[in-house]
Amino acid sequence: MSLIKVDSEKCGRDGICVEVCPLGLLSLDQEGRPQMLPAEAAFCIGCGHCVAVCSNGALDNSKNPISKHTAIPADYSPDPAQSALFLRSRRSIRHYEDKPVSREKILKLLDIARFAPSGHNSQAISYLVVEGPENLMRLSRIIVEWMRETVKLSPELAKRFNMPVVIREEEKSGARILRGAPHIIVAHAPADLAAAPVSTMLSLEYVELFAPALGLGTCWAGYAMACAQQFPAFSQFLKIPARRTITGILMAGYPRYRYHRLPARNPLDVAWFETG
Ligand SMILES: Cc1cc2nc3c(=O)[nH]c(=O)nc-3n(C[C@H](O)[C@H](O)[C@H](O)COP(=O)(O)O)c2cc1C
Ligand code: SF4
DSSP, X not given: OOSEEEOTTTOOOOOHHHHHOTTOOEEEOTTXXXXXXXXXXXXXXXXXXXXXXXXXXXXXXXXXXXXXXXXXXXXXXXXXHHHXXXXXXXXXXXXXXXXXXXXXXXXXXXXXXXGSOOGGGOOOOEEEEEESHHHHHHHHHHHHHHHHHHHHHOHHHHXXXXXXXXXXXXXXXXXXXXXXXXXXXXXXXXXXOTTHHHHHHHXXXXXXXXXGGGTOEEEEOHXXXXXXXXXXXXXXXXXXXXXXXXXXXXXXXXXXXXXXXXXXXXXXXXXXXXXX
């Protein structure tokens, strides 16, 4: 059975669906309607482009059915200034209110991650939300243990990443590494999926960008991530399933402070590569 269904009455025979398929799986039949030859079906990544691009809603694809699509309002046109403000007002939040975020709200926050691009539309990232001060403290201790080991085994590297100072500060405040966040979001993916690290970065960045709309803030947890990659105790404590690997970690919670300005950045560095 074909993956696609075409409503002949609605089909405008414009061939746009054929053009946008990233894998070139569609062709036009003799009447100018799209078709997918049976041999092509196995290669469909279910990206939904063929369905989403049809202005007549004439095409359905069982791997990404039209019934699950959301219509984009015809007058939707992103405003450049608003869009830039939205992106530029994202901040790494390092001070959190001392209150947990409800599971309901965290689910709302994480749901946006599903819509980020993923290599070959693999959508293979899973999320583990760590809650409870005791668990976060245990993880901080594991990170400190890893840092101590790094200081011993690779003192130069440890110094470059400021580890001796971070260890001292963590011992004093208990909130240097994970910043006192009430949650961390741990993304994990199949260990053999080449696109997983980049796909994770994108999905967690969607989460970071969406967080302020829910009154939340996040920050990438670089020390925790490096520890997760180098020190098995981290994944063991979180019981990350075999053959999966941690690919990204975000801290999350209610921001304690509000920002009032957009910080400056380096000027754009761009060059044009011309022929001749
Ligand atoms: C790490 C990564 C690598 C990708 N590589 C390619 C690529 O080589 N060619 C391509 O056409 N699309 C590539 N994509 C785009 C994905 O196929 C696309 O995100 C996915 O099919 C979902 O479609 P959407 O981005 O329109 O939502 C890549 C995406 C990611 C995140
Ligand atoms: S869902 Fe994507 S890959 Fe599959 S036929 Fe449509 S456009 Fe091509």
